[in-house]
Amino acid sequence: MTRQISQHGLEKLKQWEGLETEAYRDAGGVWTIGYGHTAAAGTPVPHVGMVITEAEAESILLKDLAQYEAAVENNVNVKLNDNEFAALVSFSFNVGINAFKKSTLLKKLNSGNYEAVPSELMKWVKAGGKKVQGLVNRRRAEGYLWMEGAFVTSKDVVPEPKKENPLFRKETILSVGGMATGLTGFATGSGPVQWALAAVLVIGAAFVFYWGIQRMRSEEL
The missing domain is CATH 1.10.287 (Helix Hairpins)
Structure with a gap:
C-alpha cells in the first residue's frame, strides 16, 4: 500500500491550499473547487454553479493526493519521517509531479543532503516569471514542516561536565x-x-x- 500523508501534514496542506466549496476560476482561468481540485486531477469535474461540502472537499483531496504520495514514495531513495514526507507531498502537489522528479531538490535529497531541502524549496516561488508572496509563504511553511522534530536531542546524550577554571x-x-x-x-x-x-x-x-x-x-x- 502506498504511504499516505500524516494527519498533521494533511491539516497543514489543507491550510495552505485553502477551501472553496463553490467552483471558481483560478488566476489561469481553470475551474477549481475544494482544496485546489481541478479537472486535471480527475473527477468530479468542477463547473459553474458546482457546490460541495467540506467533508466532500477533503474526500476529493485525499483521492487527488494518492498520485503525489506515490510520486514521493517511488522517487525518493532515502528514509523520510512523516513531516518530511508530508512536506514533499505538498510541494509536488503544488508544482506537479514532473517538476518534482526533475528538481535539484530531489537530486540533492537522494544524495543524502537533507539540509538542502528547505533552501531548495525557496527556489520555487515564482509564477509566470514573477515572485509571488503566497508561494514564498507556502515554501517557507513547507520548509518549517520539513524541519519539525529534526533537532530533538537524544535522551542518551549526557551533558558535558562543567570545566573548572x-x-x-x-x-x-x-x-x-x-x-x-x-x-x-x-x-x-x-x-x-x-x-x-x-x-x-x-x-x-x-x-x-x-x-x-x-x-x-x-x-x-
Missing part, C-alpha cells in the same frame, strides 16, 4: 596567597637580599598565573 582552584589560590604574604614581609624590610627574594616571589607568582592560563586554554581545546 585553573586560576580559581584551591591549590592555585593558596600558592599565590602564600607568595603574596611572603612578598609583603620582604617588602617591609630593606637591603639587597630582601629585595632579591621579593623579586623571586614576584616572578614565581607571575609564572603560576601564566601556567594557569595556558592550562585553561589547552582544556578548552
Whole structure:
C-alpha cells in the first residue's frame, strides 16, 4: 500500500491550499473547487454553479493526493519521517509531479543532503516569471514542516561536565596567597637580599598565573 500523508501534514496542506466549496476560476482561468481540485486531477469535474461540502472537499483531496504520495514514495531513495514526507507531498502537489522528479531538490535529497531541502524549496516561488508572496509563504511553511522534530536531542546524550577554571582552584589560590604574604614581609624590610627574594616571589607568582592560563586554554581545546 502506498504511504499516505500524516494527519498533521494533511491539516497543514489543507491550510495552505485553502477551501472553496463553490467552483471558481483560478488566476489561469481553470475551474477549481475544494482544496485546489481541478479537472486535471480527475473527477468530479468542477463547473459553474458546482457546490460541495467540506467533508466532500477533503474526500476529493485525499483521492487527488494518492498520485503525489506515490510520486514521493517511488522517487525518493532515502528514509523520510512523516513531516518530511508530508512536506514533499505538498510541494509536488503544488508544482506537479514532473517538476518534482526533475528538481535539484530531489537530486540533492537522494544524495543524502537533507539540509538542502528547505533552501531548495525557496527556489520555487515564482509564477509566470514573477515572485509571488503566497508561494514564498507556502515554501517557507513547507520548509518549517520539513524541519519539525529534526533537532530533538537524544535522551542518551549526557551533558558535558562543567570545566573548572585553573586560576580559581584551591591549590592555585593558596600558592599565590602564600607568595603574596611572603612578598609583603620582604617588602617591609630593606637591603639587597630582601629585595632579591621579593623579586623571586614576584616572578614565581607571575609564572603560576601564566601556567594557569595556558592550562585553561589547552582544556578548552
